[in-house]
Amino acid sequence: MSRASTNLRIGVIGTGGMGARHVMNLYRFVSGADAAAVYDADHARARQVAAECGGAKVFENPQQLIEDENVDAVLIASPDETHVEFTLACLAARKPVLCEKPLATTGQEAERVLRAELALGRKLVSVGFMRRFDPQHRAVKNIAAAGEIGQPLLFKGVHRNASMPFGTTGATVLINSAGHDLDSARWMLGEEAQEVFVRGFRSRPELHPATLDLLVILLSFADKRMATVELYMNDDYGYEVSAEVVCQRGAAVTEQPDAVLVRAQGRRGYTVPNDWLARFNEAYINELRDWADSIQFGQPFHGANAWDGFAAMMATESAPPGLVAR
Ligand code: ISE
Numbered sequence: 001m002s003r004a005s006t007n008l009r010i011g012v013i014g015t016g017g018m019g020a021r022h023v024m025n026l027y028r029f030v031s032g033a034d035a036a037a038v039y040d041a042d043h044a045r046a047r048q049v050a051a052e053c054g055g056a057k058v059f060e061n062p063q064q065l066i067e068d069e070n071v072d073a074v075l076i077a078s079p080d081e082t083h084v085e086f087t088l089a090c091l092a093a094r095k096p097v098l099c100e101k102p103l104a105t106t107g108q109e110a111e112r113v114l115r116a117e118l119a120l121g122r123k124l125v126s127v128g129f130m131r132r133f134d135p136q137h138r139a140v141k142n143i144a145a146a147g148e149i150g151q152p153l154l155f156k157g158v159h160r161n162a163s164m165p166f167g168t169t170g171a172t173v174l175i176n177s178a179g180h181d182l183d184s185a186r187w188m189l190g191e192e193a194q195e196v197f198v199r200g201f202r203s204r205p206e207l208h209p210a211t212l213d214l215l216v217i218l219l220s221f222a223d224k225r226m227a228t229v230e231l232y233m234n235d236d237y238g239y240e241v242s243a244e245v246v247c248q249r250g251a252a253v254t255e256q257p258d259a260v261l262v263r264a265q266g267r268r269g270y271t272v273p274n275d276w277l278a279r280f281n282e283a284y285i286n287e288l289r290d291w292a293d294s295i296q297f298g299q300p301f302h303g304a305n306a307w308d309g310f311a312a313m314m315a316t317e318s319a320p321p322g323l324v325a326r
Helices: 017-029 043-052 062-067 080-092 107-120 135-146 170-189 276-297 306-311 314-318
Strands: 008-013 033-039 057-059 073-076 097-100 125-128 152-160 193-201 214-221 226-232 240-247 250-253 261-264 267-270
Touching: 008 017, 008 062, 008 276, 017 033, 017 043, 017 276, 033 043, 033 062, 033 276, 043 057, 057 062, 062 080, 073 080, 073 276, 080 097, 080 107, 080 125, 097 276, 107 306, 107 314, 125 276, 125 306, 135 170, 135 240, 135 250, 135 276, 152 170, 170 193, 170 214, 170 226, 170 240, 170 306, 170 314, 193 314
Parallel strands: 008 033, 008 073, 033 057, 073 097, 097 125, 152 226
Antiparallel strands: 152 240, 193 214, 214 226, 240 250, 261 267
16 A cells, blocks of 8 residues: 655664564554665664565665655664764754664763754754653553642652563663653653662572662652652563552552453463563554654654653663663
8 A cells, every 4th residue: 555655754773673663663553654764784684674564765874864865754773872873863964863762871972962952953852761652651640740639749660571681780771771760750740850879689699790680769859759660670470560650649550551350270360561562562653653743743742852861861870880880
């Protein structure tokens, strides 16, 4: 089925797990935009993803994709350490860019992007904290903002993965995963953190000595309210995220959407997704639609921006030296 020629032409850099999902979501679920171009260091993988999702043009050079006149906007889903370079290249090309989190791997690098965007004088950078587009997270934020159960007092985040690659360090967890929860805390409380306390723990002796797979983060905000975040990356049972706001006369917390209670063999319980793509795919699609609409129709993007990407580095910058060993 041919697409309207007026569709937004998006170039996707990185066609691994996340990038391939973005290309497929653009092809199947975002009517006003096309994955018009793809690049991956693994050219064969890029060709396969393109062939499966509408026949995007495959580039063998990311800079050429960014500069191509038939690419209107760029989505970056390449390895974390390439995000700053590609985002700065998009700014230089005056192309709107949605950079998957993290925006950068250090606060200093994130600040480079922030300053480059400020110097350009145009807000072109969006960051992929997709939980802002999860209906459950939005509902909790709206309840907290409505004030019907009193003023929000405390944010509590839980972020668990079934497992993570052997040798993953605490620094990687802070850089690659914790940003989601820190962004949710700021977004739901509407405040900037002033103090950040980070500690980590290795859950099992057989894990790599540098691994800290259980991290606790405590934030205090300008108005003295607080947030706690637990990240446990080897829970062995599944992927589970919750975001709770405790208010003066009650609390609101996200639930597992579409959860089905199964009673069988003397037990009753819910299944837990294996990973974030299963839990947050609706959020990823909503984020892409909102981003594409913001570019095509000049309306505000309701997701995270360069400042949010910079702020998400707070735990990395505040962790004890031993915890964020480079
Ligand atoms: C991953 O990159 C994500 O974005 C997931 O949302 C997060 O839960 C996971 O820990 C990250 O590695």
